Amino acid sequence: MIPLLLIHLIKIACVIGVMLGIVAYTVLAERKICAWMQDRIGPNRVGPFGLLQPLADGLKFVFKEDVLPHHVNKVYFTLAPMIAMIPALITIAVVPWGSQLVIPSISHDPIPGVIADLNVGILFVFAIASLGVYGIVLAGWASNSKYPFLGGIRSSAQMISYEVCLGLSVVPVFMQVGSLNLMKVVEYQAQHTWLGFTQPLSLFIFLVSAFAETNRLPFDLPEAEQELVGGYHTEYSSMKFAMFFLGEYAAMFVASALMATLFLGGWSLPFAPFNARAQTLNVGLLHIAIFLAKVCCFLFFFIWVRWTIPRFRYDQLMGLGWKIFIPLTLLNILISGVVLAVITK
Amino acid sequence: MTMQVKRPKLTIWERTYLPQILHGLWLTLKHIPQRKFTRQYPEQKPPLHGAYRGAPTLVKDPEGRVKCVSCQLCEFVCPPKAIRITPTERPDDAPDANVEKEPKDFVIDMLRCIYCGYCEEVCPEEAIFLKQDFAITGYTREELQFHKGKLLELGGVQPDSIWKWKFKGAPPPDAPDAPKRVAETAAK
Numbered sequence: 150m151i152p153l154l155l156i157h158l159i160k161i162a163c164v165i166g167v168m169l170g171i172v173a174y175t176v177l178a179e180r181k182i183c184a185w186m187q188d189r190i191g192p193n194r195v196g197p198f199g200l201l202q203p204l205a206d207g208l209k210f211v212f213k214e215d216v217l218p219h220h221v222n223k224v225y226f227t228l229a230p231m232i233a234m235i236p237a238l239i240t241i242a243v244v245p246w247g248s249q250l251v252i253p254s255i256s257h258d259p260i261p262g263v264i265a266d267l268n269v270g271i272l273f274v275f276a277i278a279s280l281g282v283y284g285i286v287l288a289g290w291a292s293n294s295k296y297p298f299l300g301g302i303r304s305s306a307q308m309i310s311y312e313v314c315l316g317l318s319v320v321p322v323f324m325q326v327g328s329l330n331l332m333k334v335v336e337y338q339a340q341h342t343w344l345g346f347t348q349p350l351s352l353f354i355f356l357v358s359a360f361a362e363t364n365r366l367p368f369d370l371p372e373a374e375q376e377l378v379g380g381y382h383t384e385y386s387s388m389k390f391a392m393f394f395l396g397e398y399a400a401m402f403v404a405s406a407l408m409a410t411l412f413l414g415g416w417s418l419p420f421a422p423f424n425a426r427a428q429t430l431n432v433g434l435l436h437i438a439i440f441l442a443k444v445c446c447f448l449f450f451f452i453w454v455r456w457t458i459p460r461f462r463y464d465q466l467m468g469l470g471w472k473i474f475i476p477l478t479l480l481n482i483l484i485s486g487v488v489l490a491v492i493t494k
Numbered sequence: 495m496t497m498q499v500k501r502p503k504l505t506i507w508e509r510t511y512l513p514q515i516l517h518g519l520w521l522t523l524k525h526i527p528q529r530k531f532t533r534q535y536p537e538q539k540p541p542l543h544g545a546y547r548g549a550p551t552l553v554k555d556p557e558g559r560v561k562c563v564s565c566q567l568c569e570f571v572c573p574p575k576a577i578r579i580t581p582t583e584r585p586d587d588a589p590d591a592n593v594e595k596e597p598k599d600f601v602i603d604m605l606r607c608i609y610c611g612y613c614e615e616v617c618p619e620e621a622i623f624l625k626q627d628f629a630i631t632g633y634t635r636e637e638l639q640f641h642k643g644k645l646l647e648l649g650g651v652q653p654d655s656i657w658k659w660k661f662k663g664a665p666p667p668d669a670p671d672a673p674k675r676v677a678e679t680a681a682k
Contacts, residue, residue: 185530188529188532453519458515
């Protein structure tokens with residue numbers, strides 16, 4: 150029997166490892182898919198079909214010179230990329246990757262498919278994910294240079310406004326499920342129906358807000374290469390830049406995982422044996438595969454939208470957030486409440 | 495004159511931008527399986543026009559003789575002064591001694607060459623040709639000073655009938671007595 154702590158550590162290592170692997174390959178997928186959409190081939194020189202490109206990129210980042218400009222605030226400048234990276238890694242802890250893994254030779258009880266089965270699940274996600282903005286604000290401020298500064302200002306305004314929509318858009322979900330625990334949300338969907346069908350407006354608003362939260366096009370104003378050089382990471386190089394880069398894609402992964410969990414049934418599929426907790430190891434592993442497949446669909450959607458839609462203007466972005474989405478979410482909560490009250494009565 | 499631009503009246507559905515966004519998404523998706531236009535460059539060279547001016551090179555006639563007679567016209571006409579010719583005398587006992595001069599060395603500085611093609615145009619012997627090589631690279635400056643051997647290697651054989659040994663009534667070059675006749679003409 151392996152002690153519980155060790156099991157947890159192995160689980161954490163697996164989750165972080167798989168997540169960073171997917172994140173690295175998302176970068177490759179981004180380049181490949183954008184190339185296909187533009188009738189190009191994309192990176193195909195490193196390894197078969199360019200599949201080793203992420204390794205080459207990583208190696209390049211490691212060996213690049215780490216420039217620390219003399220005009221920056223060194224402490225915060227070094228701290229910022231870490232703060233940008235870490236929230237994404239922490240939030241994935243409460244997202245259920247699978248139902249449970251039944252391995253009698255390792256532990257008596259089935260191993261749950263989530264690292265931390267918190268009852269406040271989604272609140273924890275919002276609490277930690279909103280820390281991500283500090284990484285960007287600090288980077289913009291500590292760089293002591295105008296373009297990063299403008300990028301930092303934009304991103305703080307953007308992330309704070311869309312945080313509101315993001316939070317409010319999932320309220321109907323929890324009104325329907327009656328729990329904030331993400332594992333329970335998935336089980337509810339496995340037994341009833343996917344919440345994406347009953348709460349389409351929530352899904353839509355969450356999706357759009359997730360684009361804004363992860364600084365992806367059409368809302369990538371903090372970076373906005375054409376106007377702000379590189380935005381908040383203009384002054385960064387080498388591994389520090391790579392941290393921002395990974396942080397952005399990791400945030401994308403977390404957003405995709407959350408959407409899959411909240412709206413598309415997480416690890417479940419609407420038929421047996423995928424609509425209940427796994428009783429055998431194989432089904433447990435299949436649950437994880439289903440979850441990852443759903444996440445990959447969302448990641449593809451992120452990339453697909455990025456290479457389709459042009460960037461919003463800054464005032465349009467704020468107008469959309471405050472004047473349209475916040476009233477819409479409130480309306481959504483109201484309607485959901487009324488409908489739920491009528492149904493349960 | 496002012497022109498009134500008629501702005502189309504958008505429906506509420508259109509004003510949400512959603513139809514256009516969905517149309518755009520469909521458009522980009524449609525392109526994923528379509529034919530790709532990438533040229534895999536170092537393996538696939540681009541098709542060049544026949545008159546493309548690439549690297550200047552020296553050519554040989556079909557008998558393998560250097561056509562250049564070191565008249566140095568190309569050296570004089572070259573705008574960036576990229577050509578340096580070291581002429582030498584053709585030995586009197588050579589079978590084609592009527593040529594009199596030949597290049598001992600012929601250097602083209604590829605870093606200075608501007609590919610204008612004046613050398614090709616000015617050459618009375620049609621001995622210098624701009625080939626289609628366009629990617630001329632090297633690690634040192636010396637490497638890019640193309641000497642006679644390298645230029646001849648790049649130029650190869652030019653299968654045309656303009657030879658300095660050719661004169662009116664000359665037999666075909668593969669005739670057995672051709673060198674003798676050449677020598678006779680030189681004696682005249």
